[in-house]
Structures are given as structure tokens and as C-alpha cells.
Amino acid sequence: MTILTASTNNSAGNSQAGTAPLENSDEQRYVRQEMLAGYEQSVEILSTKKVGLIGVGGLGGLCSLLLSNAGVGCLRLADGDSVAWHNLHRQLLFTEQDATTGELKVMGACRELERRNHHTKIEAFKTKITAENFADFADGLDLILDVSDDAKSREVLAQQALEHGKDLLSGAVSAYTALLAVFRFSCPNFVRQYGCYHCLTHGADINTKVGITGPIAASASSLVAHVALEYLLGHEPLTGQLLRYDFRRLNLQHLRLTPDPDCQCCRSLHADAGADAEAAGADAEAADADAADADGNAH
Numbered sequence: 001m002t003i004l005t006a007s008t009n010n011s012a013g014n015s016q017a018g019t020a021p022l023e024n025s026d027e028q029r030y031v032r033q034e035m036l037a038g039y040e041q042s043v044e045i046l047s048t049k050k051v052g053l054i055g056v057g058g059l060g061g062l063c064s065l066l067l068s069n070a071g072v073g074c075l076r077l078a079d080g081d082s083v084a085w086h087n088l089h090r091q092l093l094f095t096e097q098d099a100t101t102g103e104l105k106v107m108g109a110c111r112e113l114e115r116r117n118h119h120t121k122i123e124a125f126k127t128k129i130t131a132e133n134f135a136d137f138a139d140g141l142d143l144i145l146d147v148s149d150d151a152k153s154r155e156v157l158a159q160q161a162l163e164h165g166k167d168l169l170s171g172a173v174s175a176y177t178a179l180l181a182v183f184r185f186s187c188p189n190f191v192r193q194y195g196c197y198h199c200l201t202h203g204a205d206i207n208t209k210v211g212i213t214g215p216i217a218a219s220a221s222s223l224v225a226h227v228a229l230e231y232l233l234g235h236e237p238l239t240g241q242l243l244r245y246d247f248r249r250l251n252l253q254h255l256r257l258t259p260d261p262d263c264q265c266c267r268s269l270h271a272d273a274g275a276d277a278e279a280a281g282a283d284a285e286a287a288d289a290d291a292a293d294a295d296g297n298a299h
Contacts (some may be wrong), residue, residue: 020237025118030071042233043071049232050074052141053127055148056109056156057081058217059171059224061093066225068120072232075113078125079106090217113160113199128153134160143231145169147224158197158267159265161185162192169195169231171224175210176248178220181257182231182238195259195292196266214234216247 010162030043049072053060056079062077082107093112094105106124113122128138134157138144144166145156152169161168161183168183183197184190192215223245230237242255261267 003019004287024067031068036261038233038235042054042229043116045233046071046229047159050076051181051228051232052076052137052144054098054137054144054146056105057084057087057091057147057149058090059090059147060145061105061109061219062218062221063171063225063228064109064113065093065116065144066222068122070122070225071117071228074121074123075104076123076125076128076137076141077102077109079109080128080285081105083108088196090212090214092214092218095096117242129157130158131160135164138164140168141166143167143169143228143279145171145224145228147171147221155201155203158183162191162196162266167226167231168202169224169228171220173212173217173220175207175212176216176246178216178223178239178243178245178247180220180224180227180243181241182227184239190240190261191269192267194257199260199263200257202243202260 012201015052032101034040034042051072051074053064053075056077060079064077068075070126072248081104082102082161083094084102085099087094087105089098091105094103094110095108097103104126105129105178110122110124113120115173125133125137126196129131130153138161144157144161146154146161146168147159148154149172157168162185165186167186169180170183171180172178179199181200184192185196223243227243228239238254240257244253244255245251246253258264
């Protein structure tokens with residue numbers, strides 16, 4: 001490391017600047033964030049929220065840092081992988097020392113996040129999230145972010161979120177393409193209107209095992225974090241939409257999510273919707289008949 005010293009011509013000014021007190025109080029920390037329209041009371045709200053991140057690599061690592069820095073009260077991180085050298089060009093929470101020792105990603109992330117913002121509680125799951133442990137991981141969470149890089153796991157996790165009624169923000173990036181969607185599985189009518197994760201992918205998920213640059217991963221991660229904050233603040237982001245960003249052409253698309261009546265994952269919900277509609281129709285017909293009888297009796 002080379003340490004540069006300032007010119008002696010400005011020594012007086014530098015000395016004065018060096019002795020100025022630092023503004024490190026909690027009151028100052030979020031001032032610029034809360035100057036933004038819609039974020040005036042953001043810290044008060046976000047400090048009560050619990051968010052789970054599945055995967056703390058290229059997307060999840062920076063995303064967790066941005067959420068913690070924004071004032072989210074609790075982050076629950078899950079990742080069973082270790083830091084490797086090929087992670088370092090895009091995974092900003094980890095160091096060369098982490099790659100040398102094979103540090104677990106989730107532990108390296110916890111260390112760095114706790115160093116950056118002691119107000120955010122960090123919880124670690126040092127294992128892969130599966131159908132067997134999903135309920136334990138999801139317990140008490142306001143939002144789950146699936147930013148993992150395993151297509152099969154993403155299908156399983158989305159199905160678990162559907163079955164447990166947990167809202168899911170799914171984000172993925174591959175080469176020059178980022179995809180992002182919010183599945184509000186806690187809302188009874190969401191799947192009937194927009195379908196589930198499998199309706200979107202039909203089992204053919206995005207391939208995340210391809211080349212990528214650090215700036216693309218960071219940009220996609222920032223987008224995921226922004227949408228997560230919008231959701232947590234009640235701003236209704238991306239309801240019923242898939243966001244697709246092409247980093248090569250710098251093109252952003254909003255595509256409508258649509259249900260698949262034959263989807264093997266959520267078709268029972270569509271069947272329930274049809275039964276409910278049929279029952280509602282029968283009730284309406286009965287009510288009309290009763291009204292007609294009453295009208296006839298009145299005359």
C-alpha cells in the first residue's frame with residue numbers, strides 16, 4: 001500500500017478538516033434516504049421488518065448490504081456454499097482471505113453486515129433451503145428473496161412459498177439478462193389472477209451458470225433491493241408483472257404474468273376458484289328466486 005501525503009501548502013486547511021467532528025449519530029444516518037418522496041418514514045417502518053435472503057452470492061450479497069444499510073430490522077441469510085476465487089470479481093462482501101480459507105458465504109456476509117450496520121439483526125442458516133427446512137427458515141418473515149443460482153431449487157422454493165402463503169421476490173441474472181418478479185402468495189386471489197412461479201417458467205428456468213460481469217451483477221442486485229424496499233414500504237411494486245432488463249441493449253420490459261389453468265403446481269387453486277364462482281352463481285340465482293317470490297307475495 002502506498003500512502004500519499006497532502007502538500008504542505010494546504011497543511012493548515014487539512015489540519016482543520018482532520019480535526020472536524022464526524023457526524024456518526026443515528027439521526028444523521030438515514031437523512032438523505034428520508035428526503036426522498038415516499039421514504040419520509042422509511043426507517044421507522046423498515047426497522048420492524050424481517051427479510052429472508054436465499055443465496056448471498058452475486059445478487060444476494062450486495063442486496064443484503066443495501067437492505068441493511070437502508071435500515072431493515074432483521075435479515076435472515078441462507079447459503080450452504082463457500083467463497084471461491086471466481087466469486088470475487090462480483091461478490092462484494094468477500095475478500096481474498098475468504099477465498100483462501102474457503103469461508104462459508106453466509107458467515108462472511110454476516111461478519112461484513114454486522115460491521116456496516118449494528119442496528120440490523122443478522123441470522124444465519126448455514127445450509128441449503130429445501131422443502132424440509134423451508135418452514136423453519138420462513139417463520140416470521142415479511143418477505144423472502146430468492147436470489148439463488150440453482151434452477152431446480154428455485155422451483156422447489158417457489159412451490160414452498162406458494163404452499164405456505166409467503167410473499168416471494170424472485171430475482172435472477174444470466175449473462176446480460178436480469179429477471180425479477182414479486183409473487184404475493186399471501187393474497188388469496190393473486191394466483192388466480194397472475195399464476196405462480198411455475199406458470200412463468202414451466203420448469204425451464206433461467207440459466208445462471210454462464211458468464212457475467214461485476215457491474216451487471218451489482219446493477220441487478222440493486223434493482224432487487226429497490227423492489228424489496230418498495231414492497232416493504234407498501235408501494236405495491238410489480239404486482240402481476242415480470243420485469244426483464246437487457247443490459248446489452250439497456251432495454252427494460254414489463255411483461256404481464258398470466259396463470260396457466262393446467263399448471264401442475266397451482267391448478268387446484270384455479271379449480272377452487274371455479275367452484276367458488278359456481279357456488280356464488282348458484283347463491284345469486286337462489287337470491288333472485290327468493291326476491292321474485294317475495295315480490296309476488298307482496299302483490
